[in-house]
Amino acid sequence: MPRFTLVVPAYKVQGYLGACLDSVLAQDFDDFEIVAVDDCSPDDSGAILDRYAAQDSRVRVLHLPENVGLGRARNAGLREARGDYVLFLDSDDTLAPGSLSAVAARLADTHDPDVLVYDYARTYWDGRVVRNQLAHMLQQAEPTSFSLDQRPELLDLLQIVWNKAYRRDFVEEHGFEFPPGYYEDAPWTFCTLITARRIAVLDRVCVYYRQRRQGGNILRTRSRKHFDVFDQYERVFRYLDEHPELDRWRPPLFRKMADHYITVLDRPDRLPQDSRAEFVRRASADYRLRKPAGFVRPGGPRGRKYHLLDLGAHPALAGAKVVSRARTALRRSGRRQVQLTKRRLMGTHYRTQLRLPLDENLAVFSAYWSRSYACNPAAIDAELARLAPHIRRVWVVRPEERHRIPSGVETVRLGSHEYWTAMARAGYLVNNVNFADAVVKREGSVHIQTHHGTPLKSMGLDQRDYPGSAHGMDFKKLLERCDRWDYSLSSNRHSTAVWERVYPCSYTTLETGYPRNDVLLNATAEDVLAARRELGIADGTTALLYTPTHREYESAFVPRLDLARFAGQLGPDTTLLVRGHYFYDSSPELAALRAGGRIVDVSSHPVVEKLYLAADALVTDYSSAMFDYANLDRPIVIYAPDWEIYRTVRGTYFDLLNEPPGAVAADQDELAEVLTSGAWKDEASAKLRAEFRRRFCDFDDGRAAERLVRSIFLSEDLADLPPVVPLSERCPAPTPEQAAASVGAV
Known part of the structure; x- marks a missing residue:
């Protein structure tokens, strides 16, 4: 039985999921399991989880048959948990290095409390990392474990579940589970804390809480979903009604409820304008219904808001502040727009x-x-x-x-x-x-x-x-x-x-x-031969398209091939189509090769797809041309003389030398050997290309433009559009050899 179970629900997080799982699997403490829950995600999240599970036995995946929402997805993972402690991690967040070791050590030092609370930091797209402003509440003082009565200020921490480790038998004993809804963390957080007999804290950032610029968080959406907060506090107070021994927590939780309602009202970006009055009415009714006997309002501006909430004074509580903020926002937006207009001289x-x-x-x-x-x-x-x-x-x-x-x-x-x-x-x-x-x-x-x-x-x-x-x-x-x-x-x-x-x-x-890329699937034999004739490629000649990529970190072009010598190594039956800034040398040798058609400068050719159709194979280093050309299912050779420099300076998403689309060469002589020996088109090369196509040729089936025009410009329903043809059923444009045979047969 592992020490920890990390429950990781996933829904539409394919861009962040890998980083989340990597942050757990790279921990220096390995006595854990991950229960990853695919909440019927419409993107590639489920497949990503399966790939991780296939590579690491510590990862188990649940695929839910329908989307149930974050709370119920967590419940599904919780039911599968086998660890002594359960930790929840949202799939767009990450664990800080060393976190699990620190959590394990603190649990041991505090003799396995019911709940351990640790800290987090917010991470922003621009690189900022900001620690929780209430971090001082997590000071590790004596006693090392305690009840909430001894440190009730912990209720003021953000109402989240993923900054805590919960002893599994404590959770099971009390039957805690997440409710449906959008503010599902509130009932779980409050009810577990007031029920726990022993709590401990860890004064350490263990979770990096990703602040997405847009999306991914209900708090950043304007909708009626925020009315869900009423149902969640109904659950909190129902729990208190069912547990009279916890009634002493009614005033603090009433205060948390009032603060939460006021926070929703204070933020003009949460509630639609036409629903604010209704929200105030419901909040006011809850306030009056649940106000404890003898409750004393806090002082200052916050206390005045409590009073307005008690009165249900919608214009005073909501309208004035919203209007003021809206006017300020409009003024600021207007100033920015005017400045932008002046800077760009729109006129x-x-x-x-x-x-x-x-x-x-x-x-x-x-x-x-x-x-x-x-x-x-x-x-x-x-x-x-x-x-x-x-x-x-x-x-x-x-x-x-x-x-x-x-x-x-x-x-x-x-x-x-x-x-x-x-x-x-x-x-x-x-x-x-x-x-x-x-x-x-x-x-x-x-x-x-x-x-x-x-x-x-x-x-x-x-x-x-x-x-x-x-x-x-x-x-x-x-x-x-x-x-x-x-x-x-x-x-x-x-x-x-x-x-x-x-x-x-x-x-x-x-x-x-x-x-x-539609043309790469739809072109005919005549199209292929026409492309070769346009470039002056002689019949029976092997045409290699060479497309090296640009290095942004180089101030000038640095040649990686001696073209004249390379053409000589390949022999007279090979034509090099060279695309880019490569004719830097006006030597007589190059001039003769160009005049004889052995080298064709296609740097300025307006339609690269015609070059793809004309070529028998592609030779490239790190250009994205390889992904497009792979749709033709023709040989691709990677020429990577400076791979380590490129990946270090530019950064790459996978190791091209270990996952190439075909044969790989590290210097010119090795490249010439690959191309003259037949290794560029042998069985091993074809096997690599097939795997590469499986990974990167998902949707290019020849009808991409049609799907886009019909859905966006003609507003046709997605269900009426042509589905993507499976890779195994696609028929790319014929190779030059096939095209010549086909036309010749006719």
Whole structure:
């Protein structure tokens, strides 16, 4: 029987769950078990739990058949607990290193009390760590264990369950369980503390309490859910009625109830305006019903609020304060907006346009900082033309890049009069990066963030740990830009989990797949051969697409291949398609190779997907091209001469050398050997690619653009959209060899 059982419920926490479990499994005390409860989570949380359970026998997983809420999920885990003590850990929080050792030692020193209370610290997205303001209440004084009568101030700690260890037989003896609802911690916390015969404290931060920027906490939502607080205090006082021996706790708990009701009313971001009067009426009725005989109100402003609550004085108690705060918030918001407008020189025209109605039939597109017509936005644009031709499609383009836009595409010049008009009036804004800070998110407009790759390298808030690649990035500004997103596209569950953690905003994730990759599933043999002819690839030639990634921490391009020598190593039947800043040398050897078609510079080719179709294999280092190319189920070779430097300076989400999509080479000669020996396309390489595809090709099945357009632009029900085709049933575009055979047979 383990010393501890940690109950970890999980619901829509795929971006944080790994960090939570890792913080427990890495503890230096290992006499514990984790009972993880998948509360029928719609995201990848359940699968993440299963992976951890498969790797570590200390993890057991319960998959609930329906979503029951946090309290009941905890109950399910509690019923499975085998430890001497039960600890609860929310799945977006983490344990501090050494916490379980400290808890175990303190329990031993205090002779196994019913409840041990330890401390926590709040952690914020910007890196701040702030310890509980009431930490002084946890001073480890004599006696080492005590009843609540000796230290009643513990009732004033935050009403949470995850800062305590509960002796399991104490919990079972009294039949404690969590009620349904949103304030379920209050009845459990109060009832266990007033019932415990012996309590101990540990003056140490054991839990890091994650403060999400948005979502994840009822206290940050404005809704009628806050009325649940009445049901929870009904349970607290019912418990007192059932246990007359605890009646001495009625006045302190009445005070906690009144304080809690006032706190809800004091926060203008919790109750809808039209329900505040009803809340005051119910709070006032509870106050009068449960006020103990002889109760004396506290003094000062707090006492006056008690008096108003007793009277049910809604305008005085709620309205005036709410109006005052709302006016202050509006003034501050207005000042910020004016400053933003001045800084970005939007001018009178943009402000005027923002006051005009939205054009629900106007969609504005941009890609790669308005430098091209490409990627997911271009694929969505094409599908809109097919399925919703009534929607006008306008692309934002930098003046110097206008020549890169296909004919027939309507454009506006970045920063122009027409640009600000379109940005102010568009019902839809689509981009694979962020629009400028000056762009205002209008109510009713729909912002779609398509992204432009699957993350191997650290992104978003994770870049704070890698300043060499962040280049002084303002993360607060970054998240303000991301706050404008309504939808975030994802091509695999890995991306979903990363985006939701590193961009913690209130968007909805669309696991439609990447529209730009539709062509990799839908292209025909003729399309493949046409792509090769366009690039001048001779029949019977093996075409290798080489796509090294950019290193943000390098001030200039550092070549990793001697292209002339490499082409010689590969032989005359191989063509290198090279994409990027690689023709740094105007040597006669390179010029001859280019003239003879042995090396083709595709750095400026506008459609990378055509390059994928034309290539027999991909050679890359750490570029996200590998995730897209994997949809073709063609060989991928990883050339990683500086992997340890890259992962140390930039940060990565997995070890590419241990989980590659194919053969791996660490230097040029080894790469040449892989490509000339046939190792690049052997059975071992195919096995690695199959596992990589299983992990990263979740949703790209050729119908991503259709799903997005029909659901977002045409408002069709999700149930009516084409489901994602299972990976095993997909038919990627034919390889060049298959395409040549197919066309030749015809």
